[in-house]
Amino acid sequence: MLATTGWTALRPSGGGDPRALALSAWMRGSVGVRKLPDPESAPGTIARFFASLTKAQRLRLADRYPLVVGNLNGAPLALRYLANRRALATAQVQELARAKSDQLSAAGRHDAARLAHRFASMLSGHRQILAFDPTGAGRAAEVFGDLSTATRVSIVVPGVDTDLLTFERTSKPYQAPVGMARSLYGAEHALAPAARTAVIAWADYTTPAGVGLDASTGQLAERGATRLESLLTALPRHSEVSLFCHSYGSVLCGVAAPDLPRGRVADITVFGSPGMRAQHASDLGTTAHIWAARDGSDWISDVPHLEFAGLGHGQDPVSDSFGARVISAAGAKGHPGYFAPGTTSLANFADIALGDYTAVTCRNGGEVCVAGL
Structure with missing residues (x-):
């Protein structure tokens, strides 16, 4: 079937994993004396955890772990939107720097510039980004x-x-x-x-x-x-x-x-x-x-x-x-x-x-x- 449809098995490999680093930091984190919940917990468990926090505590978590909070089913929607804006802003700065780096090929700089442009678009206006993961x-x-x-x-x-x-x-x-x-x-x-x-x-x-x-x-x-x-x-x-x-x-x-x-x-x-x-x-x-x-x-x-x-x-x-x-x-x-x-x-x-x-x-x-x- 692969031969008759012209399908191939070629696929490019991915890059690093910034979210894995964020998840690792999250798992070591806490709010006061309370450990942060497992990101794989049921959405209801996540929702109850955030409901137990003060507004200031929720905002600190979004600021400190945007790549986790922004992708966390059960977290408040407004908080996810905010966290993803922060993660996008960080990713945009990183891609702009890569677009000018002499450590990358011309093609690599071009791809970085394209990503920076995409992130700028996603940051424009009042867009509601529900999930964002720049890995790969x-x-x-x-x-x-x-x-x-x-x-x-x-x-x-x-x-x-x-x-x-x-x-x-x-x-x-x-x-x-x-x-x-x-x-x-x-x-x-x-x-x-x-x-x-x-x-x-x-x-x-x-x-x-x-x-x-x-x-x-x-x-x-x-x-x-x-x-x-x-x-x-x-x-x-x-x-x-x-x-x-x-x-x-x-x-x-x-x-x-x-x-x-x-x-x-x-x-x-x-x-x-x-x-x-x-x-x-x-x-x-x-x-x-x-x-x-x-x-x-x-x-x-x-x-x-x-x-x-x-x-x-x-x-x-x-x-x-x-x-x-x-x-x-x-x-x-x-x-x-x-x-x-x-x-x-x-x-x-x-x-x-x-x-x-x-x-x-x-x-x-x-x-x-x-x-x-």
Whole structure:
């Protein structure tokens, strides 16, 4: 299968691990005579710890351990945003220095300058950075809307080649996680201005580099699924969640599906999907509605939808035999175009996110995809 699809097994190696150093310092730290909690603790445990602190104590922790607090599910949202701004500011200064260093090659200085530019963008305005880790190619997540009061939360889960440099883009912004989430939030607001919604651009997992061996297996999806499940456990309990999973992100969502918090996830929508590591929607073991879309110009249709000896991701989610609710993606051009303004796919995503299922446009104009809801 690798030969027929042109996939390769090449992947660049990562760099140092600044967050590991921060975690090590955190584990040795304390507040007064109290040790700091294990960062792997359940979000509820983390939330209770921060609730027991004074405001000054919380701020000191964010200032001293920004790469920990900013990524800590269960920590107060405003504190995470603040910690990540501090971590980004530090990372920007470091990359600006590297961009001028004579210890780096011209290519290395160029990459450092690009990262510094990305961090400057993420620091601009009042952006709500929910997660930030500069280790290796890096991970990040951003919130649009008020996550603390939202009753409907959408999470955009991207696919291959997503890292700090590709987290957002200037040209055709809707092709990157930030632009995808911003487009969806704008479409939701246009349809229901009074609705309390939030959208998360969630690039907080290590994605495959290109369509190589990592992209053909579920290993990175399994690791990412654990991170997604932790995020969902930390979200406000009054919110209903919809997942929008693109490309390899749909593999992650398929792997995560059986362990998603029951009753929290109403919808899982996959698009440009190579498969969900399942032969049928019912095999996913979730009560969420399963939706699927693919534009006719998306190259993913040429990838064999099968699984053999751990390679490949199973049945095509838009096939009749899979059993998903297949929706129209009219207007979406190619693999990354599903959130482009004016597309039926974006309109459908917004309707699903708002729970307005009767407004969804089904594939071929039929109504079978919303029957029985």
